[in-house]
Amino acid sequence: MTDLERIPVRSPASVAVFRRILTHGPIGRVDIARATGLSQAMITKAVTPLMAAGFVEESEFTRTENGVGRPISPLAVVRNRTYLAGIKVTADRSYGVLTDLGADPLAQVEAGHANSGPDEVLRAMNQIARELRRRSPSGRLDGIGVAVSGDVDRAAGVVRDSPLLGWRSVPLRERLQALTGTPVTVENDVRALTLTENMFGAGRDAATLAVVTIGAGIGCGLFLNGRIVQGAHGVSGEIGHLPLAPGDLVCTCGRRGCVETVASTRAIVDRVRSAAGKAALTIDDVFDLARRGDPDAVAAFAAAGEMIGAALAALVNLVGPELVIIAGESVTEYDLYADRLRATFAEHAFGAAIDCDIVLTPHTFNDWARGAAVCVIEEMAGGSL
Ligand SMILES: [Zn+2]
Numbered sequence: 100m101t102d103l104e105r106i107p108v109r110s111p112a113s114v115a116v117f118r119r120i121l122t123h124g125p126i127g128r129v130d131i132a133r134a135t136g137l138s139q140a141m142i143t144k145a146v147t148p149l150m151a152a153g154f155v156e157e158s159e160f161t162r163t164e165n166g167v168g169r170p171i172s173p174l175a176v177v178r179n180r181t182y183l184a185g186i187k188v189t190a191d192r193s194y195g196v197l198t199d200l201g202a203d204p205l206a207q208v209e210a211g212h213a214n215s216g217p218d219e220v221l222r223a224m225n226q227i228a229r230e231l232r233r234r235s236p237s238g239r240l241d242g243i244g245v246a247v248s249g250d251v252d253r254a255a256g257v258v259r260d261s262p263l264l265g266w267r268s269v270p271l272r273e274r275l276q277a278l279t280g281t282p283v284t285v286e287n288d289v290r291a292l293t294l295t296e297n298m299f300g301a302g303r304d305a306a307t308l309a310v311v312t313i314g315a316g317i318g319c320g321l322f323l324n325g326r327i328v329q330g331a332h333g334v335s336g337e338i339g340h341l342p343l344a345p346g347d348l349v350c351t352c353g354r355r356g357c358v359e360t361v362a363s364t365r366a367i368v369d370r371v372r373s374a375a376g377k378a379a380l381t382i383d384d385v386f387d388l389a390r391r392g393d394p395d396a397v398a399a400f401a402a403a404g405e406m407i408g409a410a411l412a413a414l415v416n417l418v419g420p421e422l423v424i425i426a427g428e429s430v431t432e433y434d435l436y437a438d439r440l441r442a443t444f445a446e447h448a449f450g451a452a453i454d455c456d457i458v459l460t461p462h463t464f465n466d467w468a469r470g471a472a473v474c475v476i477e478e479m480a481g482g483s484l
Pocket of ligand 1: 339340350351352353354357359
């Protein structure tokens, strides 16, 4: 295992200070004090060892408050000494991204797998890690994060159940660490994406946040009370399996009436295929048909929009997040179902729940991979890696 130099965050106060510099830097000491509620003396006490160890520096952009008084030197994280790999696993391909400590993506690598069995996927992940290490400016990887869909026990580093990959109880962290000699963090992909929006994205300043992902599946990550909800038993935010749909269709999970039976991209494609009697239609064909006003395709997107709107209302009524971010690969086609989604949401949102902000951010597989790297950054910034 690499002899990694830890970030000197030894108290809750220094964790809070470093995290604020990481997510909001360059940032002045006064702003850190305002955000964390800590005194200037405590901030100095936290920052001094971070600067001595070379993880924080005074930014070169000095400025004065309104052009008067002493110039202030905002604090920023030193980015060019720590490099992380993030890997997103899909059924037939893994996507890797190299980032610095500020989660800026520096390089991307993909590797296909002949099947989704653990041995074959680990081979692909090791290949990605080797290539990203080669491209790392330091010639090193300080940590590897892996994002997998399904039930993931992050603390144990075990993928307990991933229906998409057909995995059960795979000790992924242990196996990938043994192959790469690098510390590994394994997390559920939606939670990893939620953490990224919380630390570095549109949810940076939201006290509570829900990230809803729309694509092959429909998932939801929650940030509440200062942390990402893990679920006491490893499952939470599964809005794709809320029983809001008619019960005649069977879900990929084996149950009936799930939101995904109407609203996943697969459900939309299946519906248009059977209506048109064309089994070879792809999702892009279906987008195209809907844009040209084909009634079956338009109806399929309307039904999906209605279903997602109802699921969003259920989520917002139950949890009351300040912000909902809708993310995913097919969000670029969002206009096909946006009207029905918003109308159904408005119809079912209870009282002031309707004031919840809903924003869209398109995500690619590389963004999911970056989310995996952010999980490693979070552990380093918390002093646990
Ligand atoms: Zn289901």
